[in-house]
Structure formats: C-alpha cells, structure tokens
Amino acid sequence: MEFPSRKNHHQNIFMKSLFFILFCTAFSFNAYSQTLPTIRLRCSSSFSDNSPLWVVVFKNKSYILNDSCSTMINPNTIEKVEVLKDAAATAIYGVRAANGIIVVTMKNADSKKEFNRLKPYLEKG
Template identity: 55%
Template sequence: MKAPIIILLLCILGVKCWSQTEPVIRMRCYVTVPEHQPLWVVVFKKQGYILKQSSAQLINPNTIENLNVLKNAASTALYGSRAAYGVVIVTIKKAASRKEYKRLKPYLERKRYFLKPI
C-alpha cells in the first residue's frame, strides 16, 4: 500500500521519469502497415491466395512451376494499395498443389483471386 501512495506524492510534486527503452506499440487490426515488401500471391490451380508477409520462405522451391514479378502501376491496378511495392506471383505445380495448399493454409489469407490464363 505504500508504493501507490509514494507514486501519487511524486506525481503531485511534479517528479518526471522516463523509460530507458523504446515503447512497444502493438496494433490489433486486419490491415497491416506495409514494410516495403512485395505482396506475395500463391496460385493453386488457377486460384490465387495472398501469402502473409513473413511466410514467403516457407514455399517449397521444388513445387514452383512459374514465378512472375509485377512492378509499379501494373501491380497496384490489379491488387490495390497493398501492392505498392510490387507483387510476386508464385504458381505451384498441379501435381503438388493440393499437398502444398494444405501445408501453407495457415499462412494464407482468406481473400482469393481467380486468375484467367493469358
């Protein structure tokens, strides 16, 4: 009970104190602040899913069929402001798509893009 009273008295007297470490700010929201990284889209059988930012290294390189990079206005026009730093589109081989989808499912966002063949 003494500690709160002492703190209250110090506040009344105008004593100021600062933390020696930087404060940690944690935001709880759906939209994340971009960290100057491209948007990763993984395509499984013509359906594209957005991969969460830090999960790109989890893709098995042996299952990649094609890798496309979109930059500048083309990426922003297709995927919006989240693609301001570009888009990396990774197409997974059809034979391995089901297994890779199950493995990456916790790291995929729910929003799907249906891709038409060019």
C-alpha cells in the same frame, strides 16, 4: 614356407586400387546434393517496410500469402515465379501492392500437400 607369386601380388594391388577408386566414386555422387534449394528475397531496407505482396496461384485461384511466411514455400512445388512492379499490379491488388507483387504459381499435380500446409497462412485474394 610358400611365397606368393609376383603375379598374385600385382593382382592383389590392382584389386585394392580398383576397390578404392569405386569406393571413392560411389560416395562422390552424393556430395553435391546435400542441400535443398531455397528462396531468398533481398531488399535494400528493412523487410517489413518495403516488402512486396506475395500471391500464390494454385489451380487458377489466387491467394495472398503473409510476407513473413514467404520463405516457407517449398521450391520443388513451384512452376513459375513472376515479379510485377508496375501500375497494373497496383490496379489489381490496390495499395497493398505498392511495393510490387511476387506471383508464385504452384504445380497442379504435386502441390496439393504443400498447398494444404500453407493454407493457414493464406487469405483469399
């Protein structure tokens, strides 16, 4: 009967430990990317009474988005977001903009598919 040498035993423990560390490290890289970014709008009173006007800008054209569909925008396709609350907003869009305007500018290159998905909820602004 042959006994394993002490050197092989230590190498075996080292290899098992190394494998365990690599295994844990490989799975920890994916631990933080499990959710997609979301857009949340917080208002002090009911959403339908004081909701702002949502304007989507795609290829330098403005479209008005139904406020009930504002959460449908994919955040990865947004280039910038502007919030207009002053008289200039009301001058451009009238009474509908009395509670402010949220202007969402979409990226030109990647957003064609997203724009087509939102098209039924948009009206020309």
